[in-house]
Amino acid sequence: MSTKEKHRLVVCPAEEMQEGSRQLIEVNGVEIGLIRAEGVCYAFRNSCPHQGVPMLYGSVVGTMLPSDPHQYIYGNHNEIIRCPLHGWEFNLKTGKAMFSPDLSIKMYEVKEEGGEIVLYLDRAPEQVTRKEFSCILSS
Amino acid sequence: MVAQSKRTGGLIDCDIHPVLSDFNELVPYLDESIQQYMNIGKFAKGALAKQNSGSFKFPSSPYANPLPVPLRADAFPPNGDIPGSDPAFLAQDLLDRCNTTYGILNIGHGTMAAFHNVEVAAKYTSAANDWLYDKWIKSDPRYRMTMEITPLDPATAVKEIERIGKRPEIVGINMHCVNIPLGKRHYWPIYEIAEAYNLPIVLHPDSEGTGEYAATAGVGPASTYMEWHTSLGLIGQRNVISLVADGVFEQFPNLKVNFIEYGFSWIAPTMWRMDKNWKALRHEVPWLKMLPSEYIRRNIRFGTQPIEEPARPKDLIEIIQMIDAEHMLLFCSDYPHWDGDELDRAFLHFPQELKDKIFYQNPLESFRF
Numbered sequence: 001m002s003t004k005e006k007h008r009l010v011v012c013p014a015e016e017m018q019e020g021s022r023q024l025i026e027v028n029g030v031e032i033g034l035i036r037a038e039g040v041c042y043a044f045r046n047s048c049p050h051q052g053v054p055m056l057y058g059s060v061v062g063t064m065l066p067s068d069p070h071q072y073i074y075g076n077h078n079e080i081i082r083c084p085l086h087g088w089e090f091n092l093k094t095g096k097a098m099f100s101p102d103l104s105i106k107m108y109e110v111k112e113e114g115g116e117i118v119l120y121l122d123r124a125p126e127q128v129t130r131k132e133f134s135c136i137l138s139s
Numbered sequence: 140m141v142a143q144s145k146r147t148g149g150l151i152d153c154d155i156h157p158v159l160s161d162f163n164e165l166v167p168y169l170d171e172s173i174q175q176y177m178n179i180g181k182f183a184k185g186a187l188a189k190q191n192s193g194s195f196k197f198p199s200s201p202y203a204n205p206l207p208v209p210l211r212a213d214a215f216p217p218n219g220d221i222p223g224s225d226p227a228f229l230a231q232d233l234l235d236r237c238n239t240t241y242g243i244l245n246i247g248h249g250t251m252a253a254f255h256n257v258e259v260a261a262k263y264t265s266a267a268n269d270w271l272y273d274k275w276i277k278s279d280p281r282y283r284m285t286m287e288i289t290p291l292d293p294a295t296a297v298k299e300i301e302r303i304g305k306r307p308e309i310v311g312i313n314m315h316c317v318n319i320p321l322g323k324r325h326y327w328p329i330y331e332i333a334e335a336y337n338l339p340i341v342l343h344p345d346s347e348g349t350g351e352y353a354a355t356a357g358v359g360p361a362s363t364y365m366e367w368h369t370s371l372g373l374i375g376q377r378n379v380i381s382l383v384a385d386g387v388f389e390q391f392p393n394l395k396v397n398f399i400e401y402g403f404s405w406i407a408p409t410m411w412r413m414d415k416n417w418k419a420l421r422h423e424v425p426w427l428k429m430l431p432s433e434y435i436r437r438n439i440r441f442g443t444q445p446i447e448e449p450a451r452p453k454d455l456i457e458i459i460q461m462i463d464a465e466h467m468l469l470f471c472s473d474y475p476h477w478d479g480d481e482l483d484r485a486f487l488h489f490p491q492e493l494k495d496k497i498f499y500q501n502p503l504e505s506f507r508f
Contacts (some may be wrong), residue, residue: 050418064425069386070324074427087419099418 001103005078006109009128014115017041022056023117024133027125033106033133034117035060035092037078042092043108048083055105057084057135063098148495149240150482151502154343154399154442154471155233156247157275158223159267162197164274168266176259198254198349202367206477214475222475223247234281234353234472237482238498243506244270244284245313245343245399247371252290252315253350261295264288268303283506285313285341291352293328300329304336311339311397312505315346316354321378321396322385330391337507339395339440342378344371354378368478375401376409379439383413386426388434395505399442399471404455407462410435436463440505442471443482443497452488459493468497469505 011025011034023034031046033056046054062077079082080089080098089098095107109120119125160164162205166180174180177195183422203209214222214232223229234242246267251260264287276282286309288296296314301346303309312333319325335338346353354374363369375398382388382396410432416426427434441464450456459465473479486494502508 035356064422066428067425069390069426097418099421 006122007124008126009119011110011117011119012130014112014117017057017112017117020060020138021134022057022133022138024131025099025119026127026129027119027121028123028127031056031131032119034110034119037092040092041110041112041117042081043110044081044090044092044095045106045108047105048085048088049103050083050088051085053083053085055081055083055090056133057137058082059084059137060080060092061089063089101111149499149503150237151470151499151506151508152233152237152239152242152472152474153397153469153502153506154444154473155229155244156223156474156476157226157229157244157271158221158247159270160220160224165263165270168269169262173259173262173266176256177263177486184313198247198250198346200348200367200400202348202361202364204364204477209249209477211475211477211479226275226282226285228507229474232279233472234279237472239281241283241502242281243310243502244271244275245341246284246287250315250345250349252287252353253317253346253354255351257289257292257295261289261292261299265299265302268299268498272303272306272308283308283310283508284309285309287313287315288329290317290319290326290329292313293326296329297332297474299339300332300336304338309320309338310508311341313341313343316342316344316374316378317346317350317352318332318354320381320385322381322383322387324385327387327390330387330394334391334394337393339397339505339507341397341400342375342401342459344374347374372402372405378407379409379435380413382428382439383431383434384424387423388438389426389428392438395438395440397440397442397469397505399469400439400444400473402447403441403443403464403468404447404458406435406441406464406467407458410462421424421503432462436467440467440469440501442469443485444471445478446480446485456489456493465493465496466501466504469502470498 012023014066017036019036025032032043033046034043037060046056048055060078061080061082062074063080065073065075067073079092081092082089090105097103097105112120162179175182178184193440210222216225216228249262254260268286276284288299356370357373362371413431448453
């Protein structure tokens with residue numbers, strides 16, 4: 001589905017989404033978390049597929065790439081969000097879990113347009129609530 | 140003697156224990172330095188016999204089996220010697236009775252793996268291998284053997300494998316557990332040649348508690364033989380975790396490791412817990428490309444004896460089925476030890492297809508035949 005066929009939802013002014021900041025919005029009863037890392041905005045369903053804890057409390061990190069035995073190769077710098085409970089790693093660019101391509105968190109299309117942070121959703125946003133969110137990881 | 144087995148089909152017994160009648164049987168295979176060290180052959184001293192002449196003491200477990208006869212009392216050979224000391228009698232008493240296709244001999248006096256003097260242990264190990272080959276392998280075409288090595292000295296172990304490891308009657312490498320976890324790179328030269336020779340690594344309790352380099356048993360010493368024996372599975376479990384986590388099966392994808400006599404019902408929770416931790420902590424072991432349980436299923440095998448005996452026998456079968464372990468189990472009698480299994484009774488509730496795998500197909504594929 002192209003962007004034009006999706007439903008546009010303005011989340012907040014872009015100045016509220018500085019590097020490292022986090023925002024929480026509920027759309028049709030589903031929480032969506034937004035973060036900005038390395039200048040890029042990401043939006044994802046705020047629930048880990050494992051035990052359901054809010055992903056927005058997750059650390060944004062790089063990780064060790066698949067390697068030969070006893071070799072550490074760092075990569076994906078600030079492209080990984082770790083579940084705050086068990087540490088499951090999800091790639092923010094794809095939503096896929098690092099340990100299995102068959103598991104992912106739902107990612108939403110998010111853009112910065114005219115000084116605003118905009119979500120593009122598959123379903124019409126009928127009930128929208130901006131939620132207060134703060135955590136120690138927010139900048 | 141128990142009744143003749145009515146079973147049809149092949150049978151590979153993966154754990155039979157031949158023993159020396161006397162350390163002097165090794166004299167032809169040991170140079171004078173070690174004979175002198177061990178007080179055998181022409182160096183035997185008459186004095187202080189009860190103290191073994193006051194010097195060399197073969198490493199044995201401080202946990203003495205408390206049974207009146209700590210070996211099968213029906214396994215004494217006609218000459219009254221120790222059970223497991225007579226190749227012809229053992230062939231008749233076990234192989235004929237069970238209609239065994241191949242019997243794999245894991246030497247019962249190989250427990251020098253954790254001994255503090257590695258030079259002595261290495262020469263003893265070579266002598267024990269040669270004794271086993273000459274006395275036992277040559278006595279019956281059904282006998283196969285694992286060869287002993289010195290796990291504390293991988294370079295010497297590799298030389299020993301190069302020396303005899305291509306003999307067709309040798310079907311595995313009996314390494315034993317010491318206080319270095321099995322995944323460590325210390326062992327990798329051994330794993331490299333084992334994989335190249337298509338020989339599985341076999342782990343069998345022997346060195347646990349018998350030498351200065353013995354693996355620790357969980358939190359500390361057991362109080363009794365019963366407690367010690369039950370705790371062996373913890374050492375097996377710890378080493379399975381080490382092998383997988385340290386990437387041994389990424390480095391050596393065709394290596395097989397056969398844990399004999401450490402139990403197997405604990406595989407299920409070990410798999411589940413390892414898989415769960417890997418999902419969270421994968422970045423610490425980024426060389427693991429698939430679930431830890433998949434490496435265990437692919438590369439590790441387990442002896443059936445001493446078989447676990449839940450109140451409902453079928454519970455054990457359910458554990459095997461729930462973790463897809465049908466291809467991972469190897470029949471072991473452990474003859475002539477006290478805790479052995481009789482194949483017609485121990486597997487009474489097992490489906491025939493599973494028994495066929497355990498008795499023959501799995502051993503055939505996990506040892507070098």
